[in-house]
Amino acid sequence: MTQRPLLAVAALAAxxxxxxxxxAHAETTQAPLKDVHWSFDSxxxxxxxEQLQRGYKVYHEVCSACHSMNLVAxxxxxxxxxxxxxxxxxxxxxxxxxxxxxxxxxxxxIDSETxxxxxxxxxxxxxxxxxxxxxxxARAANNGALPPDMxxxxxxxxxxxxxxYSIVTGDGTTPPAGLQVPDGKYYDPxxxxxxxxxxxxxxxxxxxxxxxxxxxxxxxxxxxxxxxxKATLDQEARxxxxxxxxxxDPTADERKQLGVEVMIxxxxxxxxxxxxxxxxxxxxxx
Amino acid sequence: MTEHKSTYEPKxxxxxxxxxxxPIVRFSADLMSFPTPRNLNYWYTFGGILAFCxxxxxxxxxxxxxxxxxxxxxxxxxxxxxxxxxxxxxxxIRGIHANGASMFFLAVYLHILxxxxxxxxxxxxxxxxxxxxxxxVLMMATAFMGYVLPWGQxxxxxxxxxTNLLGAFxxxxxxxxxxxxxxxxxxxxxxxxxxxxxxLLPFVIAGMVALHVWALxxxxxNNPTGxxxxxxxxxxxxxxxxxxxxxxxxxxxxxxxAVVVFFIPDAFEKVDNNVVANAxxxxxxxxxxxxLLPFYAILRAIPDKLSGxxxxxxxxxxxxxxxFLDQNKVKSMRYxxxxxxxxxxxxxxxxxxxxxxxxxxxxxxxxxxxGPVIIDYGINSVTWLARVSTAYYFAYFxxxxxxxxxxxxxLPVPDALFMPVLSKSAAPAE
Numbered sequence: 119m120t121q122r123p124l125l126a127v128a129a130l131a132a133x134x135x136x137x138x139x140x141x142a143h144a145e146t147t148q149a150p151l152k153d154v155h156w157s158f159d160s161x162x163x164x165x166x167x168e169q170l171q172r173g174y175k176v177y178h179e180v181c182s183a184c185h186s187m188n189l190v191a192x193x194x195x196x197x198x199x200x201x202x203x204x205x206x207x208x209x210x211x212x213x214x215x216x217x218x219x220x221x222x223x224x225x226x227x228i229d230s231e232t233x234x235x236x237x238x239x240x241x242x243x244x245x246x247x248x249x250x251x252x253x254x255x256a257r258a259a260n261n262g263a264l265p266p267d268m269x270x271x272x273x274x275x276x277x278x279x280x281x282x283y284s285i286v287t288g289d290g291t292t293p294p295a296g297l298q299v300p301d302g303k304y305y306d307p308x309x310x311x312x313x314x315x316x317x318x319x320x321x322x323x324x325x326x327x328x329x330x331x332x333x334x335x336x337x338x339x340x341x342x343x344x345x346x347x348k349a350t351l352d353q354e355a356r357x358x359x360x361x362x363x364x365x366x367d368p369t370a371d372e373r374k375q376l377g378v379e380v381m382i383x384x385x386x387x388x389x390x391x392x393x394x395x396x397x398x399x400x401x402x403x404x
Numbered sequence: 405m406t407e408h409k410s411t412y413e414p415k416x417x418x419x420x421x422x423x424x425x426x427p428i429v430r431f432s433a434d435l436m437s438f439p440t441p442r443n444l445n446y447w448y449t450f451g452g453i454l455a456f457c458x459x460x461x462x463x464x465x466x467x468x469x470x471x472x473x474x475x476x477x478x479x480x481x482x483x484x485x486x487x488x489x490x491x492x493x494x495x496x497i498r499g500i501h502a503n504g505a506s507m508f509f510l511a512v513y514l515h516i517l518x519x520x521x522x523x524x525x526x527x528x529x530x531x532x533x534x535x536x537x538x539x540x541v542l543m544m545a546t547a548f549m550g551y552v553l554p555w556g557q558x559x560x561x562x563x564x565x566x567t568n569l570l571g572a573f574x575x576x577x578x579x580x581x582x583x584x585x586x587x588x589x590x591x592x593x594x595x596x597x598x599x600x601x602x603x604l605l606p607f608v609i610a611g612m613v614a615l616h617v618w619a620l621x622x623x624x625x626n627n628p629t630g631x632x633x634x635x636x637x638x639x640x641x642x643x644x645x646x647x648x649x650x651x652x653x654x655x656x657x658x659x660x661x662a663v664v665v666f667f668i669p670d671a672f673e674k675v676d677n678n679v680v681a682n683a684x685x686x687x688x689x690x691x692x693x694x695x696l697l698p699f700y701a702i703l704r705a706i707p708d709k710l711s712g713x714x715x716x717x718x719x720x721x722x723x724x725x726x727x728f729l730d731q732n733k734v735k736s737m738r739y740x741x742x743x744x745x746x747x748x749x750x751x752x753x754x755x756x757x758x759x760x761x762x763x764x765x766x767x768x769x770x771x772x773x774x775g776p777v778i779i780d781y782g783i784n785s786v787t788w789l790a791r792v793s794t795a796y797y798f799a800y801f802x803x804x805x806x807x808x809x810x811x812x813x814x815l816p817v818p819d820a821l822f823m824p825v826l827s828k829s830a831a832p833a834e
Binding site: 146161162189190194266269270273274275276310366368369372373374376377378380381384385387388391392394395398399402 | 442481484485488489495496499640644645648649651652655656658659662663665666667668669670675676678679688
């Protein structure tokens with residue numbers, strides 16, 4: 119009993135000195151992203167074409183069931199630096215892979231004789247078809263959540279490809295005991311979120327991360343890779359993250375390549391200008 | 405300053421004919437032979453660098469405008485699909501334009517700091533300085549509106565936050581925001597207005613630059629000693645001496661520019677801006693571009709909205725008032741050790757304000773708790789650091805500078821800006 123005033127003073131001091139501001143408001147938390155690396159990480163690193171092809175397959179067979187990618191056209195797959203670029207077809211619209219992939223999709227059109235709505239097979243000029251006709255339909259099919267368009271996903275998230283890899287592999291992590299996961303949601307430590315109100319355990323140990331509406335999308339052998347690579351969950355996640363990085367920044371290879379050439383020119387030209395400067399100023403005091 | 409006599413001699417019959425009708429060749433020749441202090445250091449190359457930046461922004465901007473859709477529904481797609489993917493080298497043109505804004509501000513800040521350090525705002529160059537301040541304000545307006553055009557989340561919410569500030573003014577506030585928005589919230593009409601003004605203002609800036617150069621050529625350049633030109637011996641013709649020096653400096657600047665554009669093009673980009681504008685989803689953390697962050701910190705440091713807006717405007721007004729606030733006859737801080745020290749401290753506080761602007765207001769400065777709450781935030785919060793920095797920012801202009809101008813013991817100022825005997829190079833030019 120005699121300890122009580124002392125405790126109160128200590129608590130007050132601790133509150134003033136340390137925790138008050140920090141605990142007064144909730145904060146968004148997220149586990150540190152997984153430390154994975156790709157060929158294109160460095161400022162001069164290029165995409166790996168085989169990886170982009172595998173990544174496209176994962177996107178096409180898994181992600182595209184719910185996610186649109188409306189800034190990317192089939193011809194882009196055959197652009198220089200793209201998954202199906204083939205030097206034999208400098209015009210991507212001639213690329214047989216891109217043509218075949220486009221032809222699998224069906225697009226709305228009208229019958230040129232009658233004007234009645236009908237369907238036509240896709241061409242390389244068509245943008246990837248959307249899985250849902252509109253946002254309402256997308257939400258209705260996904261428990262109220264909207265699967266984001268994937269065209270710029272890697273560019274629109276802090277961490278880019280590493281974020282996507284971490285989210286996809288972290289999705290469905292067994293939630294720590296005491297965390298109440300709402301119906302239709304999954305725990306993902308890499309999803310930025312605030313789980314305070316769902317946590318029944320020690321209030322100072324709220325788990326990091328958040329909930330995601332996407333069921334764990336990938337498992338081992340979810341797809342079969344054409345190049346014989348073993349389709350582990352890790353491999354699929356790496357490849358699809360690489361493909362989405364390419365989709366967000368398809369000109370990165372060209373940019374980096376041109377950048378090296380431009381730098382060489384600039385360094386030589388600047389050196390010449392410096393020599394001119396020294397030569398012109400040689401005879402005058404300054 | 406010795407009078408600059410025209411040395412142009414028309415050589416052909418046509419030149420003589422033209423010279424008596426429109427002496428444009430004489431004008432250009434005189435610009436090129438303009439007597440320039442021979443002791444200008446590299447800090448004086450930023451004028452040329454800034455002219456280069458303006459040309460780059462206008463040329464790339466005109467090309468981007470050819471491919472840009474100003475409609476609310478089409479803006480984001482025209483940038484992210486059209487320009488970034490389909491237009492030949494569109495990624496490069498946009499990369500130069502978007503990062504060019506940051507490079508432009510980097511150069512203008514160094515240019516302003518150089519003017520402050522060497523006292524370039526003092527008589528007889530006050531008008532030159534004020535025109536420069538006007539250019540800086542126009543640049544901020546242009547950059548702000550340009551940032552809205554890609555119509556991403558940060559574009560939209562940045563526009564919303566900043567235009568809402570103007571609503572803080574009593575009586576006229578609502579009328580101003582309605583006029584600016586073209587409606588009752590940020591939307592398609594706002595985007596169209598901003599595009600129109602974003603295209604217009606750079607040409608206003610170009611006109612102001614012409615006045616800036618004119619106002620420069622009346623008194624002539626200041627120089628690192630702050631001592632005015634007294635004889636022909638103090639100067640060199642602008643060409644070839646400063647054309648080559650400026651060009652070299654521009655190329656060094658271009659190297660830095662190219663590193664950003666080619667290897668880290670998204671260094672200044674907020675990821676949220678790659679998500680299309682959505683009025684129903686507020687980004688977690690709305691931050692302006694880095695070059696506006698110190699002002700954003702000052703704005704947020706003041707708890708009252710209108711007072712915050714006035715403090716923001718006041719922070720810019722301080723630059724305009726500088727020629728009145730500093731009446732010391734010694735221009736260059738080379739000979740003002742006390743002024744120099746307070747100036748460097750001011751730069752540090754500006755950088756701290758920039759950092760504060762990028763953080764959440766309730767964030768902590770030293771990791772750990774926010775400390776005892778004073779008024780609204782803890783003593784260890786970003787807000788209080790911003791308040792202390794804001795106080796120094798204004799005190800530097802309103803208290804320290806006028807007091808120092810009266811009381812500082814300055815070091816002896818040399819008689820001439822250039823003394824060949826002290827020069828390391830052996831032979832003075834004759």
